[in-house]
Amino acid sequence: MHAPEETLAASARAPRTADGAAAVLELLRSRGPLTRAEIVEATGLSRSTVAARLAELLTLGLVRQAGAAASSGGRPPVRFAWDPRSRSVLAIDLGASHARVARTDLDGAVDAIVSVELDVADDPGTVLDRLVATAAALPATPGAGPLAGVGIGLPGPVSARTGRPVAPPIMPGWDDYDVAGRLAAGLGVPVHVDNDVNVMALGEHRAAWPDSDDLLFVKVATGIGAGVIAGGRLQRGAAGSAGDLGHVRVPRPSDVRCECGRIGCLEALASGRAVAADLDGAGPGAAGPVDAEAGASDAGGDGRPRVADVVARVRAGDEAAVARVQQAGRDLGSVLAGAVNLLNPGVIVLGGRLAACGAPLVDAVRGEILSRSTAAATRDLRIELSRTAGEAAVRGASRLVAEHVLSAAGIEQALAR
């Protein structure tokens, strides 16, 4: 027998009434339709407790009666199933120059989705009202459940304590703005806010790697950031800033100054913006704001280098572009090598628009990690491109809401209404 999982921390809070309902719901989600007797057997709860919890879940609509079970005689017992379509979720992926607004069910299945152009540098009220209007105009889906909540990923840091943006570089008017309050006022439901990379990590994990408890999602776009899944859970850190890979110093000599004022930050050397600027002849550190997902630099027309152009050149086999992206991959890999030693993830997923360069980037990242990390940490490590085809953020935003609705806290709140 070896070291056990720690189970105490996870159950440190006192149990609540709604825990029973959440446990029954989780059981139905993982095992499919069950009879009342099967639920009693699996949970160890009494018949009367199971009946009470099922009654609550039926009232909320989160569980419905499914077909009757096979019976050896007499009246076949009723089976119960969870109903992912009992609620709708609004999932918003807000980028620098566009947003995607989707309505999904509690399982993340997309019923309607629309993209809109906008400029996140505008004042937040204008942008958020635009999102509310876009959501309101989504085509109705027959049979869709009532809206349970909104999940939104923002292209900038979000405080874990307040849920508000913290000095977001590409959206200066948004510092400490009450994003959730504005959206909730317009849409009438609770709003869950996180940064885009955390939301993408959550979406990629649930959609493509549900069995991997330790995953690092790295977004390489105009800027560079990561979402950390450890022990099966998204880790936000003590103040919500976990995953900020962009300002880790690359372990090779460099005199490139980052926008943050420090020397040799990963983002200043290996971001889409840095690569595009170099290929454009502008030299490192010479172009627009860092941390921008697409931003003015991708909106075109202002002479700034575009990440999309880099990807196109790499795909066309342009040698200078390929070589520059490989160097970016090595720099990224040299920083990720430290993260691999520290966290020992089972999977590293590369996403964001520079990741569309594919093999030249991924192979360079992989080569550097394999040469720099310990053998123990890399033996079973997978390093892969995102598999969610740009849907990670919408899927993760939907999960933010579903995980709350299906939790004991969410059930408790719904029952209190």
Add this chain to the structure above:
Amino acid sequence: MHAPEETLAASARAPRTADGAAAVLELLRSRGPLTRAEIVEATGLSRSTVAARLAELLTLGLVRQAGAAASSGGRPPVRFAWDPRSRSVLAIDLGASHARVARTDLDGAVDAIVSVELDVADDPGTVLDRLVATAAALPATPGAGPLAGVGIGLPGPVSARTGRPVAPPIMPGWDDYDVAGRLAAGLGVPVHVDNDVNVMALGEHRAAWPDSDDLLFVKVATGIGAGVIAGGRLQRGAAGSAGDLGHVRVPRPSDVRCECGRIGCLEALASGRAVAADLDGAGPGAAGPVDAEAGASDAGGDGRPRVADVVARVRAGDEAAVARVQQAGRDLGSVLAGAVNLLNPGVIVLGGRLAACGAPLVDAVRGEILSRSTAAATRDLRIELSRTAGEAAVRGASRLVAEHVLSAAGIEQALAR
């Protein structure tokens, strides 16, 4: 409202009967003695279910009847309390040249402890039999509960899958040795094995920082390693190698070759061994095996530099020693700066014998982290020396066992006997 805790991953497995007993036990541990009615109220379980779970816990001895509650009339209701003294735990801190063997209760209170000299480079059977004999010779404690398990921290990597050492540098004969099997054969109880740094992180967290969910414990001794607490839980990573800071490359130019074959590893520049070797005039990279907690290099008599001598010189104000330790602190801080950006811990604890240098080391670490990490990650970060006075490993080894005994899985196993 902002992003909720993820609650699904934590409850992904189907509930078991013993979950109810574990929940009742956890409630009594966190809230103190309660009546049956108070437990029903707090858990939402039925009266009959609570009665059944209490009966099980009373049978196991993990819960006992406490004094009666105050009553407004009639017979005062009985109260129930958890009993940390219902079981004993054997907690072993195995170092390179010594071991500490303690008997504790389930709360980590030490009833008896003894240190023994040994050489971990000996064959594992000899060393482990010595530990068994040492445990057997511990003085009896009147009223101590029966032995529930053994927790042991080893000075080398341990596989999360098998619980066995993986190519441990300072204990070459121990690769893939069944440590748990040998100790269990000698002591007759389940054995939980982990590496010493994970065990120290667990002990420091529980003893000194129970309210901080995100903590990095860094052991700076002959080698360098870390234990990662994120989201309140010890994170071992996909293969159990998380926390291996020693072979992260320091982000300054260096041509020092590490024992692992790579250039510029933190351990080759900032470990107690590297510092001692430099001060000894032997030059970096010139002394014995890395990763040794104390090892031959501390046993003296073979001419190798000793970490204890470094500490003594620093404490005496020796300028060369202070300057060299400050450089080690800067190198350590420059690597920790990346870990801070990635994980956003609330606390970094510095332990291990080089940490006994105190301020010169800690101040250099702190200065580098504050200058290299992002403001968001360092705003509320604390960087502190270990507060467990060398007891972290014994306390953590005791926790390994207690967490299993008090978990649903542990209760299930006990009930099945």
